[in-house]
Amino acid sequence: MDEVTIGVIGAGNRGETHSEAYAEVPGATVAAVADVDEDAAQRLAERYDVPEVYADFRAMLDDSGVDAVDVCVHNNLHRPMAVAAFEAGKHVFCEKPLAGSYADAKAIADAAEAAGKHLGVQNETLLAPETRGAKTFVDEGNLGEISYARSVYSRRRGRPYVDGYGTPAFVSKESAGGGPVIDIGTYEIGRMLYLLDNPDVERVNGKTFEFYRDSYDESLVGPNTDVYEDRLEDSGFDVEDAGTGAARLADGTRLEIRAAxxxxxxDERGAVVGSTGGIELDPLEFHTTTNDYETTARIDVDEYETRQGRLASERGYTADRPTQFDHWIETVRGDVEPIPTGDIALNSMLVMEGIYLSDELGREVSADEVVDNSESRSVDL
Structure with missing residues (x-):
């Protein structure tokens, strides 16, 4: 397959971002856009010279000229659209998280397997230079026997819509399934699981927090208290502000999590720690002992990337264009060994829903309990 033709479902912010990214990927062509807001779809199509516009995504799935579908809608719409795309014989790339619940994510993964098609899930951290560098240290055994990892993605003031950006759909369980645990937590949980070779999850504990749900303290928030209160009320905000937790993994590793x-x-940094060394990310540093001296080495990822870019030829891994969209297109074409972003996203969903279930029950939960208690949040279409 020399050229991969893509149909984008969703003409909002994510649809525009993905379309712009594909415009820079050799061998990729956005051939169609679908959105119930046909005017928005038409505007996006005109901006990126997309020839076909559909008001119904199902009509786009009937287009034999579309090889792969990119799902760029809210979380609880992922399952019906992705499953329908697989049943239509398309490959699927999906915005993060894979779905709004583990049950829905598993249904998507099962549909991909049944169709024999590739499932890709958006996680820009997996191909970041720091991640590739950290993966090298892990794979080469520089850390020894790994025992601990830390996943952190935390903001002090950054709630979608309420704090001035994004849409109310991000803060509604009806459309999103949850708050920061699955919105931004999915990035770093996925990255840590990838560095650990995505081991099975055994048990999860967690706690979520809701701050200033009912009132604001002007001394903390500042002079725009009324504005924030109004946006909080208008949004129908019913998700957490922050979540913390930990997962016990089958390889013996403990994964700690904070998403807010x-x-x-x-701020803290992501970390992976073993018996002979540890790494922290962003920036990438290696911690060990040398001649009995405690040693911290700053890793020059930029120089490494430049040198490898001169030597390597595989797109999706080279320094000149190491993006998730290149990697996805190369995966569909069969030109690279794919990063199993679908498997990682499904395992991440198990951890994230485990945090919610543990908070609800007030105790640690097993992976089997998460699976058994997970319910579909999918929107019927």
Whole structure:
């Protein structure tokens, strides 16, 4: 397959971002856009010279000229659209998280397997230079026997819509399934699972927090208290502001997690730690002992990427264009060994829903309990 033709479902912010990215990927062509808001779909099509516009995504799935579908809608719409695309014989790339619940994510993964098609899930961190560098240290055994990993994606003031950007759909269980745990937590949980070779999840504990749901303290928030209160009320905000937890993995590793849109805590960095060394990310540093001296080495990922870019030829891994969209197109074409983003996203969903279930039950939960208790949040179309 020399050229991969893509149909984008969703003409909003994500649909535009993905269409713009594909415009820079050799061998990729956005051939169609579908959205119930046909005017929005038409505007996106005109901006990126897309020839076909559909008001119904099902009509686009009937288009034999579309090889792969990119699902760029809210979380609880992912399952019906992705499953229908697989049943139509298309490959599927899906915005993060894979779905709004584990049950829906598993249904998507099962549909991909039944169709024998590729499932890709958006996670820009997996092909970041720091991640590739960290993966090298893990794979080469520089860390020894790994025992601990830390996943952190935390903001002090960054709730969608309420704090001034994004749409209310991000803060509604009806459309999103959850708050920061699955919105931004999915990035770093996925990255840590990838660095650990995506081991099975055994048990999860967690707690979520809701700050300033009913009122604001002007001394903390500032002079725009009324504005924030109004946006909070208008949005129908019914998800968490922050979540923390930990997962016990089948390889013996403990994975600690913090994901927050709104939590007054200093930043921490993702980490993977073993018996002979540890790494922290962004920037990438290696911690060990040398001649009995405690040693911290800053890893020059930029120089490494430049040198590898001169030597390598595989797109999706080279320094000149190491993006998830290149990797996805190369995966569909069969030109690279794919990163199993679908498997990682499904395992991430198990951890994230485990945090919610643990909070609800007030105790640690097993992976089997998460699976058994997970219910579909999918929107019927």
């Amino acid at each position: 849109w709104h939590m007054y805590q200093s």
